Amino acid sequence: MKAEIIDGKQAAERLRTEIGRQVVRLREQHLLTPGLAVILVGEDPASQVYVRNKARQAREASMASFEYRLPYSVPQEKVLELIARLNDDPAVHGILVQLPLPPQVDADRVINAIRSEKDIDGFHPVNAGALATGGDGMVPCTPLGCLMLLKHRLGDLSGLRAVVLGRSNIVGKPMAALLLRESCTVTIAHSKTRDLADECRRADILVAAVGRPRMVPGDWIKPGATVIDVGINRIDTPDGKGRLVGDVDFDSAAEVAGAITPVPGGVGPMTIACLLLNTLEAACRQHGLPVPQGLMEAAWG
Numbered sequence: 001m002k003a004e005i006i007d008g009k010q011a012a013e014r015l016r017t018e019i020g021r022q023v024v025r026l027r028e029q030h031l032l033t034p035g036l037a038v039i040l041v042g043e044d045p046a047s048q049v050y051v052r053n054k055a056r057q058a059r060e061a062s063m064a065s066f067e068y069r070l071p072y073s074v075p076q077e078k079v080l081e082l083i084a085r086l087n088d089d090p091a092v093h094g095i096l097v098q099l100p101l102p103p104q105v106d107a108d109r110v111i112n113a114i115r116s117e118k119d120i121d122g123f124h125p126v127n128a129g130a131l132a133t134g135g136d137g138m139v140p141c142t143p144l145g146c147l148m149l150l151k152h153r154l155g156d157l158s159g160l161r162a163v164v165l166g167r168s169n170i171v172g173k174p175m176a177a178l179l180l181r182e183s184c185t186v187t188i189a190h191s192k193t194r195d196l197a198d199e200c201r202r203a204d205i206l207v208a209a210v211g212r213p214r215m216v217p218g219d220w221i222k223p224g225a226t227v228i229d230v231g232i233n234r235i236d237t238p239d240g241k242g243r244l245v246g247d248v249d250f251d252s253a254a255e256v257a258g259a260i261t262p263v264p265g266g267v268g269p270m271t272i273a274c275l276l277l278n279t280l281e282a283a284c285r286q287h288g289l290p291v292p293q294g295l296m297e298a299a300w301g
């Protein structure tokens with residue numbers, strides 16, 4: 001194996017430690033405790049694990065965490081009512097509604113209902129628009145985490161060719177916008193892209209976010225490229241336990257890439273750390289306090 005493994009777990013731990021310090025400072029100097037509210041609809045076991053992890057890590061960073069569990073069959077109105085209440089709750093600075101949602105609940109309606117200042121996922125159109133036009137809104141957690149890992153490895157990204165595989169509003173599009181902001185030459189590739197392998201082979205930076213287990217083989221990767229694997233796919237194994245794999249075929253990719261993120265232990269932990277970062281920033285903004293600087297650098301320390 002040739003590639004350096006980019007340790008997202010370690011980078012996320014460093015970032016969370018620094019966030020925790022800033023939260024303690026806010027509490028002591030301004031009597032302000034950043035609060036994160038997480039809404040989970042339904043009983044999906046994987047989602048329950050994520051939500052529990054988010055709440056635990058928020059508390060470990062000295063934040064307040066509020067969890068709301070609604071039944072799978074909940075009417076959309078009930079979800080919107082809860083959001084309206086949290087929008088007006090001064091103890092809540094960030095609201096996250098775990099996706100996906102059941103069919104009777106329209107995700108766009110729900111996202112639009114969250115006050116954009118409390119939209120720590122960065123999914124609200126106001127925040128998506130700010131990212132696209134160079135404003136300073138909330139940046140979606142997964143792309144932000146990916147960017148930190150890229151800077152950790154590469155420093156300045158200016159002029160590099162970046163290919164983003166996947167065009168979702170949650171990862172692909174905001175990832176491309178962030179890389180453009182860093183002055184990369186950005187290509188968004190997707191299921192209709194012709195000569196997908198050739199597009200990928202041009203990439204100095206390849207971000208895979210398609211949700212297809214091990215879709216990207218090593219021979220799609222430019223030698224020395226930096227590969228960020230956003231995929232978290234559970235696959236069956238002969239022992240029946242199953243395991244997590246990314247969108248990239250790790251073993252063959254690691255023979256070619258200069259650096260690569262593992263799954264698990266890559267992008268996932270950074271996503272949660274960035275969620276805490278956004279909650280801290282949201283709390284500061286809502287109270288007219290300066291946003292602590294230099295936190296992102298903590299991740300690539």
Ligand SMILES: Nc1nc(=O)c2c([nH]1)NC[C@@H]1CN(c3ccc(C(=O)N[C@@H](CCC(=O)O)C(=O)O)cc3)C=[N+]21
Nearest residue numbers: 050096097098099100121232264265266268269271272
């Ligand atoms: N509104 C909303 N915001 C989200 O940010 C959001 C969401 N909905 N819905 C679901 C996805 C998924 N997601 C993950 C975050 C961390 C890990 C993570 O830390 N994964 C560990 C492994 C965890 C395990 O072992 O299962 C890792 O990659 O090392 C995974 C998945 C956030 N999501």
